[in-house]
Amino acid sequence: MTVTVKGRQPADSGAPVVLRAEGLYKSYDRKAVLSGVSVRVHAGEIVGLVGPNGAGKTTFLECVEGIRRPDRGEVEIAGLSRSAGPAAYHLAFGAQLQESSLAERLRVAEAMELFAGFYDDPWDIDDLLEQIGLTEHRRVFYRKLSGGQKRRLTLALALLGRPPVLLLDEPTTGLDPHARLEMWGVLEKLTGSRTAVLLATHDLHEAQSRCHRVYVLDGGRIAADGPVAELLGAAxxxxxxxxxxxxxxxxxxxxxxxxxxxxxxxxxxxxxxxxxxxxxxxxxxxxxxxxxxxxxxxxxxxxxxxxxxxxxxxxxxxxxxxxxxxxxxxxxxxx
Incomplete structure (x- = not known):
């Protein structure tokens, strides 16, 4: 079954795997948060990660991002594991965290220039600011941006290195419907069919309409995974x-x-x-x-x-x- 997502071609089931997480386990104070979670994302896919609060979505993403170390399991992004070293591994993906903030008196263009310095061949800052809709705000302090503008800026920072994989944790939380649609319009325009996207979201309509496949996480385990229509039919x-x-x-x-x-x-x-x-x-x-x-x-x-x-x-x-x-x-x- 092929799935057409707004702004993208149907998912290619034969595309290479660009993110592979196998058997991730993570516990805090003897409480299991992840119990053998395995996820795969192919090139060009948008994959959703949904589940109740406390299901382990953010912990899973943080283990993939290297913010936390899983107790067991393996993660590989674009052919690289953490053993390649943080410098190489972290260049394989871009990430927009659930909660993030920049220095209040850091201007938009200054933030872009700072992050661009991490990459050998970053996206042209002026072009990316235009694409993201922040050209007129390049000299504006971070603290003066609206919520939607801040989310667009953090998305731009995640995209600066042209990563093959983009990890998003609740990318549209707190945005009004207009800002949410603008955010998705920008995301789909900038990633096209090149970048694989794995996003955690509580917005089930967003997950169904935007994702080729979903993983349903519950109690630290994968309860279901696949295209929504196929999962509904099979059940x-x-x-x-x-x-x-x-x-x-x-x-x-x-x-x-x-x-x-x-x-x-x-x-x-x-x-x-x-x-x-x-x-x-x-x-x-x-x-x-x-x-x-x-x-x-x-x-x-x-x-x-x-x-x-x-x-x-x-x-x-x-x-x-x-x-x-x-x-x-x-x-x-x-x-």
């Missing part, structure tokens, strides 16, 4: 029914043909199934309401549940709900 998550949670609802819907799994979140019941499941489930609810002997629940309650029910296609959020937080229980595990 039987083709359609969703959402309605108020009631014990009798769970029992009724789990018996509908095509049901695959369900979750309860904040008093709402999410039932998932194969194509046609949602329609069958709604029909089962209507039949339950219409029955003379309604069984559990009053007629009024049944009508309220049915009125609040909604159906629709699934997306990455549904995969996230079924793969994180609690063990996944597909139908075959219950039969």
């Amino acid at each position: 039987g998550l083709s359609t969703r029914l959402r309605l108020p949670d009631r014990p009798w609802v769970r029992e009724l819907l789990s018996g509908v043909p095509g049901w695959t799994t369900s979750r309860v979140v904040a008093g709402t019941y999410y039932a998932y199934g194969e194509h046609g499941f949602a329609e069958k489930a709604v029909a089962a609810l209507r039949a339950h309401v219409a029955a003379e002997d309604t069984g559990p629940g009053t007629a009024g309650e049944l009508q309220q549940v049915l009125a609040a029910a909604s159906t629709g296609p699934t997306d990455l959020e549904d995969l996230y709900l079924t793969r994180t937080g609690t063990p996944y229980e597909p139908r075959h595990a219950r039969d």
